[in-house]
Amino acid sequence: MSDSFDHNAQVIERRWPALFAWLSTEPGMQEQAELVQGLGSTLSIGGIQLTSRHDRTREARLQAASLPPGSSVVHVYGTGLGDLPTVLLEGADLQRLYVHILNGAIFMLTLQLLDQRHWLDDPRVELRYAGDSPEICQPFFALPSEMLLADDFNAKIRDRLLSEVHLTFNNREFDPQSPEIVQRLQESFGLVSQDADVAELFATCPGREVYVIATGPSLEQHFEQLRAVREQVPRPLFISVDTAYKPLREHGIKPDVVVSIDQRIGFRHLPPEDTGDIPLVYLPLSDPRVLAAWQGARYVGYSASPVYAALRQQVSRAELYVGGSVIHPAVDLAVKMGAQRITLFGADFAFPMNKTHAGWNDGDLGPALSQARYWVLDGNGERVSTQLNFRSYLCELERYIAGHPQVQFFNSSRAGAMIVGTTFNQEFVQ
Template structure:
């Protein structure tokens, strides 16, 4: 054991003994680091540079300045080479600095390479990011470590990235967007005439419900779903719009379909022979979908500012929505009274290079294999998109707010969903299309 590592570990063992033991148990060669030289030096880990190689302190100052000087408590996610920590500790207003480690193996390496006198600062609190279920505000997240987060801390990493991206995502849903306002105007009369979604509240009190999303693994369940739909006392079948056509082609008629997106058109959600399925929609979808639907129609919206003016004159029930149609679908299921909800096809990931069951590659999402990842039910990394990770985070938050409902996941090959246990009945035979 090097003198530097022993010195750092002695502080850790005194202040955070459990964390110290966990870090000491990690293999010394657990991270492949490369020295990068410039006007200064830094480390490169898996192709990711931890900090500037020209002026680390100036970079750290920019990062520290993103949090108000008046903040009494600050949460720092990642340490990089540690320059930002003394800058925060030096602030007169700071009372607590919570440092959340995003990669435990990386930090164990840094303990061997860097002096860390700041570990002894009384204001500093150190823990793995995964020890908290939710991100804490105000926070500062170091970009390199968001890329290097370990599987253990991936869930917090995903929530940090979603929070950072939120202001940019919200620009897509501006209340001033002329195209979207024109769409609302086109749908206004039909929206006002259709039944309020609140009429469905409690309709299936105590029921079991299968929520069908279009992830690649949905196709594994077609045979069983065809059998179920013919049974008496069967679960309610509720699907999202992009799962509807693949299900119909497989001979399955959902009881309900939910659609919210501006880009949904009759080619994705056709109204032909839809008389046995109820449509729950936001007034942003293509008017031809609404007008061509033969089954019951229920009007809904979300709390998005783009619906505020319409909602002030045509009040309709609001469903939870944070970007994915899966969100209002699961909210609808809960409002209808379902007490056991099983997710099928909610993969949030690329499975066998596919993102959606029943649709050509690249039609609904980019077909290029992404570099982002989530952890699946086998503890493995699976490729995904940033927006999929964000949708998953908000689904998990919704689940956490509804302890009265039992949530289940019907497939381990897609992303793990915190709060949804695996249903072995549906998980049987995984790995077979």
């Protein structure tokens, strides 16, 4: 090891002995690192520069300037080459700086190459692994390079950071002033006014077990078992998301309730034939033509979105939780109906088995498998490909589960993303 590492290690071992012991087990990364020259220099890991190669300090000052001025506590995710912590510690208002490691091997490499004592030894600094915390802290700055290079242990926090950073962008299509939004709400106003309040379903199934069925590829493993369970008396309640409805019916499985929220859901997803005894729970952005054709009872609710603010003043309806995906209100409905045990089917948030969805062709419900550029850890601790918004949906479901400790949540498959807060239902998981 270098002199730099010895000096850095002495500080870390003295201040954070348990972290140092863990850090010492990190694999070497020298072979993957490359020195990149510009007006200055930086390190590149797998083609991703840790910092600017021209002016690292100026870059760090720009990053620091994006934080709320006068912050007494700041969280930095990713260690980089130590530039951002150094700049932040110049601030007179800063009382505590938490530095969260996103890739332990990269941090070890930095410790071997550069003297980091100027910030490691500052009493205001707390050093920790990001993955040791269940949730992100604010205010924060996350180093872009290490959001891409986060290791497996810190991946869950990486996903939460990305979800938070992209929140405004993801909500752009739900502008209450959008002509498309305004028109859709006007078109659905009549149905919203006359259809039943979703609150009428609340507390109607106290203590009943509920299966919430989504459309991930792992659902295909369970069609036969679900069909058999559907014939049992008594049995769990089946709540299906809209895109799972058609493949369920094709396999002889009739859900008890269908939930739909997306304005792009059409007749190919929700064919109205033979739906007379199936309630449909929806949000007002749903296609009114599809709603009107549904033969069963209809129940309408809102989300907390400002999109429904004006409509809420005219027509009072209960609220369901929405975090970007239809699975969120489906799960929330199950909880509000009184479920104490919920098993998730097809809740993969990923593309296991080289498929995007159960019962649909590649690309039918979104980007094709070939466009997947991201990953999550599956139930076996292995990486499985996914897309960025799926990781955000996963984060929001995990937050919801954490907020409802009175309910037991189970996952029916290890093939999809590992969902924090769930255990595996041994009736379905081999």
